[in-house]
Amino acid sequence: MMWKEKYRIGVDLIDSQHQELFKRLSKFIQIVQNNIPWEDKLEEVKETLNFLGGYVVFHFNDEENFMKEINYPDFELHKKIHEDFKDEINEYIKLFEKEGFTEDKIQELNAKLMTWLIMHVGKMDQQIGKYTKEKGGY
Amino acid sequence: MKAEYINSFYIATQDVFNLMFDLDVKKNGLKVAEDMIPTKDLSVLLGVTGDLKGTILFSFSNNMTLNMVEIMSGMKMDKIDTFVSSALGEVANIIGGNALTNLAANDYVCDITPPQVFVGQHKTVASLEEKTLIINLGTNIGDFDINIFLSEN
Numbered sequence: 001m002m003w004k005e006k007y008r009i010g011v012d013l014i015d016s017q018h019q020e021l022f023k024r025l026s027k028f029i030q031i032v033q034n035n036i037p038w039e040d041k042l043e044e045v046k047e048t049l050n051f052l053g054g055y056v057v058f059h060f061n062d063e064e065n066f067m068k069e070i071n072y073p074d075f076e077l078h079k080k081i082h083e084d085f086k087d088e089i090n091e092y093i094k095l096f097e098k099e100g101f102t103e104d105k106i107q108e109l110n111a112k113l114m115t116w117l118i119m120h121v122g123k124m125d126q127q128i129g130k131y132t133k134e135k136g137g138y
Numbered sequence: 139m140k141a142e143y144i145n146s147f148y149i150a151t152q153d154v155f156n157l158m159f160d161l162d163v164k165k166n167g168l169k170v171a172e173d174m175i176p177t178k179d180l181s182v183l184l185g186v187t188g189d190l191k192g193t194i195l196f197s198f199s200n201n202m203t204l205n206m207v208e209i210m211s212g213m214k215m216d217k218i219d220t221f222v223s224s225a226l227g228e229v230a231n232i233i234g235g236n237a238l239t240n241l242a243a244n245d246y247v248c249d250i251t252p253p254q255v256f257v258g259q260h261k262t263v264a265s266l267e268e269k270t271l272i273i274n275l276g277t278n279i280g281d282f283d284i285n286i287f288l289s290e291n
Contacts, residue, residue, distance in 0.1 A: 001210065001211055002209075030213065107219060107220035108220055108224045110224075111222075111224030114225060114228075115158070115232060118157070118210060119157070119158070119232055122157045122158070
Protein backbone atom coordinates (compact mmCIF):
# COMPACT_ATOMS: atom_id res chain seq x y z
CA MET A 1 0.00 0.00 0.00
CA MET A 2 1.20 3.40 -0.90
CA TRP A 3 1.72 5.97 1.81
CA LYS A 4 1.00 9.43 0.43
CA GLU A 5 2.20 12.77 1.74
CA LYS A 6 -1.39 14.01 1.73
CA TYR A 7 -2.12 11.57 4.60
CA ARG A 8 0.27 13.46 6.89
CA ILE A 9 -1.53 15.23 9.76
CA GLY A 10 1.49 17.14 11.05
CA VAL A 11 1.91 15.27 14.34
CA ASP A 12 5.13 13.25 14.12
CA LEU A 13 4.13 10.43 16.47
CA ILE A 14 0.82 9.79 14.68
CA ASP A 15 2.30 10.20 11.19
CA SER A 16 5.09 7.72 11.83
CA GLN A 17 2.60 5.20 13.28
CA HIS A 18 0.33 5.63 10.26
CA GLN A 19 3.28 4.93 7.97
CA GLU A 20 4.10 1.82 9.99
CA LEU A 21 0.46 0.67 9.74
CA PHE A 22 0.51 1.08 5.95
CA LYS A 23 3.79 -0.86 5.84
CA ARG A 24 2.50 -3.75 7.96
CA LEU A 25 -0.80 -4.02 6.13
CA SER A 26 1.06 -3.88 2.83
CA LYS A 27 3.27 -6.75 3.93
CA PHE A 28 0.20 -8.74 4.99
CA ILE A 29 -1.55 -8.16 1.64
CA GLN A 30 1.64 -9.16 -0.24
CA ILE A 31 1.86 -12.45 1.68
CA VAL A 32 -1.82 -13.27 1.12
CA GLN A 33 -1.74 -12.31 -2.58
CA ASN A 34 1.52 -14.04 -3.59
CA ASN A 35 1.36 -17.28 -5.56
CA ILE A 36 2.62 -19.60 -2.81
CA PRO A 37 0.06 -22.37 -2.02
CA TRP A 38 -2.22 -21.38 0.89
CA GLU A 39 -1.17 -24.26 3.18
CA ASP A 40 2.52 -23.37 2.76
CA LYS A 41 2.05 -19.78 3.87
CA LEU A 42 -0.70 -20.21 6.45
CA GLU A 43 1.65 -19.92 9.43
CA GLU A 44 3.17 -16.73 8.04
CA VAL A 45 -0.34 -15.37 7.37
CA LYS A 46 -1.34 -16.00 11.01
CA GLU A 47 1.87 -14.46 12.38
CA THR A 48 1.61 -11.35 10.19
CA LEU A 49 -2.06 -10.87 11.04
CA ASN A 50 -1.19 -11.08 14.72
CA PHE A 51 1.66 -8.59 14.28
CA LEU A 52 -0.68 -6.22 12.41
CA GLY A 53 -3.56 -6.59 14.90
CA GLY A 54 -1.25 -5.78 17.82
CA TYR A 55 -0.04 -2.65 16.10
CA VAL A 56 -3.59 -1.47 15.32
CA VAL A 57 -4.48 -1.61 19.05
CA PHE A 58 -1.17 0.07 20.03
CA HIS A 59 -1.73 2.88 17.52
CA PHE A 60 -5.39 3.46 18.41
CA ASN A 61 -4.38 3.79 22.08
CA ASP A 62 -1.67 6.33 21.27
CA GLU A 63 -3.95 8.29 18.96
CA GLU A 64 -6.74 8.34 21.55
CA ASN A 65 -4.30 9.52 24.24
CA PHE A 66 -3.14 12.28 21.94
CA MET A 67 -6.74 13.36 21.27
CA LYS A 68 -7.39 13.52 25.02
CA GLU A 69 -4.20 15.49 25.58
CA ILE A 70 -5.26 18.20 23.11
CA ASN A 71 -8.93 18.15 24.26
CA TYR A 72 -10.03 17.12 20.79
CA PRO A 73 -13.78 17.93 20.58
CA ASP A 74 -14.70 14.85 18.50
CA PHE A 75 -12.80 12.45 20.74
CA GLU A 76 -15.84 10.30 21.66
CA LEU A 77 -16.97 9.91 18.06
CA HIS A 78 -13.44 9.08 16.88
CA LYS A 79 -12.93 6.57 19.68
CA LYS A 80 -16.26 4.92 18.81
CA ILE A 81 -15.15 4.54 15.19
CA HIS A 82 -11.96 2.84 16.43
CA GLU A 83 -14.04 0.56 18.69
CA ASP A 84 -16.44 -0.36 15.87
CA PHE A 85 -13.50 -1.18 13.62
CA LYS A 86 -11.87 -3.37 16.30
CA ASP A 87 -15.22 -5.15 16.80
CA GLU A 88 -15.43 -5.81 13.08
CA ILE A 89 -11.91 -7.30 13.03
CA ASN A 90 -12.69 -9.36 16.13
CA GLU A 91 -15.70 -10.85 14.34
CA TYR A 92 -13.33 -12.07 11.63
CA ILE A 93 -10.91 -13.46 14.23
CA LYS A 94 -13.80 -15.36 15.86
CA LEU A 95 -14.81 -16.71 12.48
CA PHE A 96 -11.22 -17.82 11.74
CA GLU A 97 -11.00 -19.58 15.10
CA LYS A 98 -14.28 -21.34 14.44
CA GLU A 99 -14.00 -22.16 10.74
CA GLY A 100 -10.28 -21.88 10.06
CA PHE A 101 -8.23 -19.28 8.19
CA THR A 102 -9.66 -19.58 4.69
CA GLU A 103 -8.00 -17.73 1.82
CA ASP A 104 -11.30 -16.17 0.73
CA LYS A 105 -12.13 -14.73 4.14
CA ILE A 106 -8.60 -13.41 4.66
CA GLN A 107 -8.75 -11.70 1.25
CA GLU A 108 -12.11 -10.20 2.20
CA LEU A 109 -10.65 -8.94 5.49
CA ASN A 110 -7.66 -7.43 3.67
CA ALA A 111 -9.94 -5.52 1.30
CA LYS A 112 -11.78 -4.12 4.31
CA LEU A 113 -8.56 -3.20 6.16
CA MET A 114 -7.04 -1.53 3.10
CA THR A 115 -10.05 0.62 2.18
CA TRP A 116 -10.82 1.45 5.82
CA LEU A 117 -7.26 2.55 6.55
CA ILE A 118 -7.03 4.77 3.45
CA MET A 119 -10.35 6.47 4.23
CA HIS A 120 -9.77 6.76 7.97
CA VAL A 121 -6.26 8.20 7.72
CA GLY A 122 -7.07 10.19 4.56
CA LYS A 123 -10.25 11.76 5.91
CA MET A 124 -11.14 11.23 9.59
CA ASP A 125 -7.63 11.61 11.03
CA GLN A 126 -7.06 14.74 8.96
CA GLN A 127 -9.52 16.48 11.27
CA ILE A 128 -7.16 15.86 14.21
CA GLY A 129 -4.35 17.51 12.22
CA LYS A 130 -6.58 20.44 11.32
CA TYR A 131 -7.62 20.97 14.94
CA THR A 132 -4.02 20.72 16.15
CA LYS A 133 -2.90 23.36 13.63
CA GLU A 134 -5.78 25.66 14.58
CA LYS A 135 -4.66 25.43 18.20
CA GLY A 136 -1.18 26.53 17.23
CA GLY A 137 0.48 23.22 16.38
CA TYR A 138 2.01 20.56 18.52
CA MET B 139 -36.20 11.59 -9.07
CA LYS B 140 -34.95 14.77 -7.43
CA ALA B 141 -31.62 16.32 -8.38
CA GLU B 142 -30.34 16.21 -4.78
CA TYR B 143 -30.56 12.40 -4.74
CA ILE B 144 -28.37 12.17 -7.84
CA ASN B 145 -26.00 14.91 -6.69
CA SER B 146 -25.51 13.28 -3.29
CA PHE B 147 -24.12 10.19 -4.99
CA TYR B 148 -22.24 12.10 -7.67
CA ILE B 149 -20.46 14.36 -5.15
CA ALA B 150 -19.71 11.39 -2.87
CA THR B 151 -18.20 9.52 -5.84
CA GLN B 152 -16.03 12.51 -6.77
CA ASP B 153 -14.80 12.91 -3.17
CA VAL B 154 -13.99 9.23 -2.67
CA PHE B 155 -12.26 8.86 -6.05
CA ASN B 156 -10.20 11.93 -5.35
CA LEU B 157 -9.17 10.75 -1.90
CA MET B 158 -8.60 7.07 -2.62
CA PHE B 159 -7.31 7.11 -6.20
CA ASP B 160 -6.23 10.73 -6.84
CA LEU B 161 -8.64 10.72 -9.77
CA ASP B 162 -11.03 13.37 -11.02
CA VAL B 163 -14.50 12.18 -12.00
CA LYS B 164 -16.56 13.92 -14.66
CA LYS B 165 -20.10 13.34 -15.83
CA ASN B 166 -20.18 11.95 -19.38
CA GLY B 167 -23.90 11.56 -19.73
CA LEU B 168 -27.23 10.46 -18.34
CA LYS B 169 -29.79 7.99 -19.63
CA VAL B 170 -33.03 6.46 -18.50
CA ALA B 171 -33.44 2.68 -18.27
CA GLU B 172 -36.36 0.34 -17.60
CA ASP B 173 -34.51 -2.11 -15.36
CA MET B 174 -31.49 -2.18 -13.13
CA ILE B 175 -29.05 -4.24 -15.18
CA PRO B 176 -25.25 -4.37 -14.75
CA THR B 177 -23.75 -2.53 -17.70
CA LYS B 178 -20.14 -3.66 -17.18
CA ASP B 179 -18.14 -6.70 -15.93
CA LEU B 180 -18.36 -6.15 -12.17
CA SER B 181 -21.16 -4.47 -10.27
CA VAL B 182 -21.93 -3.55 -6.69
CA LEU B 183 -25.49 -3.22 -5.44
CA LEU B 184 -26.40 -1.10 -2.42
CA GLY B 185 -29.90 -0.96 -0.98
CA VAL B 186 -31.15 2.32 0.49
CA THR B 187 -33.66 2.40 3.34
CA GLY B 188 -35.10 5.13 5.57
CA ASP B 189 -36.61 8.41 4.31
CA LEU B 190 -35.68 7.27 0.80
CA LYS B 191 -35.90 3.75 -0.53
CA GLY B 192 -34.31 2.22 -3.56
CA THR B 193 -31.19 0.70 -5.03
CA ILE B 194 -27.88 1.96 -6.35
CA LEU B 195 -25.82 -0.13 -8.75
CA PHE B 196 -22.20 0.67 -9.60
CA SER B 197 -20.79 -1.03 -12.73
CA PHE B 198 -17.09 -1.21 -13.60
CA SER B 199 -15.03 -3.00 -16.24
CA ASN B 200 -12.55 -5.67 -15.10
CA ASN B 201 -9.64 -3.49 -16.24
CA MET B 202 -10.78 -0.46 -14.34
CA THR B 203 -11.42 -2.53 -11.21
CA LEU B 204 -7.92 -4.06 -11.35
CA ASN B 205 -6.47 -0.61 -11.89
CA MET B 206 -8.35 0.82 -8.88
CA VAL B 207 -7.11 -1.95 -6.60
CA GLU B 208 -3.57 -1.52 -7.94
CA ILE B 209 -3.69 2.18 -7.04
CA MET B 210 -4.89 1.39 -3.50
CA SER B 211 -2.59 -1.54 -2.82
CA GLY B 212 0.46 -0.41 -4.78
CA MET B 213 0.64 -3.97 -6.14
CA LYS B 214 0.09 -5.44 -9.58
CA MET B 215 -3.27 -7.22 -9.77
CA ASP B 216 -3.78 -9.73 -12.57
CA LYS B 217 -7.07 -11.39 -11.70
CA ILE B 218 -10.45 -10.65 -10.15
CA ASP B 219 -10.23 -12.60 -6.90
CA THR B 220 -12.01 -12.13 -3.57
CA PHE B 221 -9.54 -9.42 -2.53
CA VAL B 222 -10.26 -7.38 -5.68
CA SER B 223 -14.04 -7.87 -5.72
CA SER B 224 -14.32 -7.20 -1.97
CA ALA B 225 -12.23 -4.03 -2.34
CA LEU B 226 -14.61 -2.83 -5.07
CA GLY B 227 -17.56 -3.60 -2.79
CA GLU B 228 -15.93 -1.60 0.02
CA VAL B 229 -15.27 1.39 -2.25
CA ALA B 230 -18.94 1.43 -3.31
CA ASN B 231 -19.93 1.08 0.34
CA ILE B 232 -17.76 4.07 1.28
CA ILE B 233 -19.30 6.13 -1.54
CA GLY B 234 -22.75 5.10 -0.28
CA GLY B 235 -21.81 6.13 3.27
CA ASN B 236 -20.60 9.54 2.09
CA ALA B 237 -23.75 9.96 -0.02
CA LEU B 238 -25.86 9.36 3.11
CA THR B 239 -24.06 12.24 4.81
CA ASN B 240 -24.84 14.44 1.78
CA LEU B 241 -28.49 13.31 1.83
CA ALA B 242 -28.70 14.03 5.57
CA ALA B 243 -27.64 17.62 4.81
CA ASN B 244 -30.84 17.77 2.68
CA ASP B 245 -32.87 16.35 5.60
CA TYR B 246 -33.16 12.80 4.27
CA VAL B 247 -32.13 10.30 6.93
CA CYS B 248 -31.22 7.00 5.26
CA ASP B 249 -29.22 3.85 5.74
CA ILE B 250 -27.56 1.49 3.28
CA THR B 251 -27.51 -2.29 3.18
CA PRO B 252 -24.17 -4.18 2.94
CA PRO B 253 -22.73 -4.22 -0.61
CA GLN B 254 -23.43 -7.17 -2.89
CA VAL B 255 -20.92 -7.76 -5.68
CA PHE B 256 -22.11 -9.23 -9.01
CA VAL B 257 -19.96 -10.63 -11.78
CA GLY B 258 -21.17 -10.37 -15.38
CA GLN B 259 -23.56 -8.25 -17.39
CA HIS B 260 -27.13 -8.36 -18.64
CA LYS B 261 -28.80 -9.87 -15.61
CA THR B 262 -31.55 -7.87 -13.93
CA VAL B 263 -30.58 -7.31 -10.31
CA ALA B 264 -33.62 -5.34 -9.24
CA SER B 265 -37.10 -5.08 -10.69
CA LEU B 266 -38.43 -1.58 -10.48
CA GLU B 267 -41.87 -0.02 -10.67
CA GLU B 268 -40.46 3.09 -12.29
CA LYS B 269 -37.61 3.99 -14.59
CA THR B 270 -34.06 4.24 -13.31
CA LEU B 271 -31.34 6.73 -14.13
CA ILE B 272 -27.87 5.71 -15.33
CA ILE B 273 -25.04 8.22 -14.93
CA ASN B 274 -21.92 7.48 -16.96
CA LEU B 275 -18.81 8.87 -15.28
CA GLY B 276 -15.35 9.26 -16.74
CA THR B 277 -11.87 9.10 -15.18
CA ASN B 278 -8.32 8.80 -16.52
CA ILE B 279 -8.42 5.04 -15.96
CA GLY B 280 -11.76 4.38 -17.63
CA ASP B 281 -15.44 5.09 -17.33
CA PHE B 282 -18.10 3.50 -15.16
CA ASP B 283 -21.84 3.70 -14.52
CA ILE B 284 -23.95 4.45 -11.49
CA ASN B 285 -27.51 3.28 -11.81
CA ILE B 286 -29.74 5.14 -9.34
CA PHE B 287 -33.30 4.40 -8.35
CA LEU B 288 -34.60 6.27 -5.30
CA SER B 289 -38.03 7.38 -4.18
CA GLU B 290 -39.45 8.93 -1.02
CA ASN B 291 -40.72 6.42 1.48
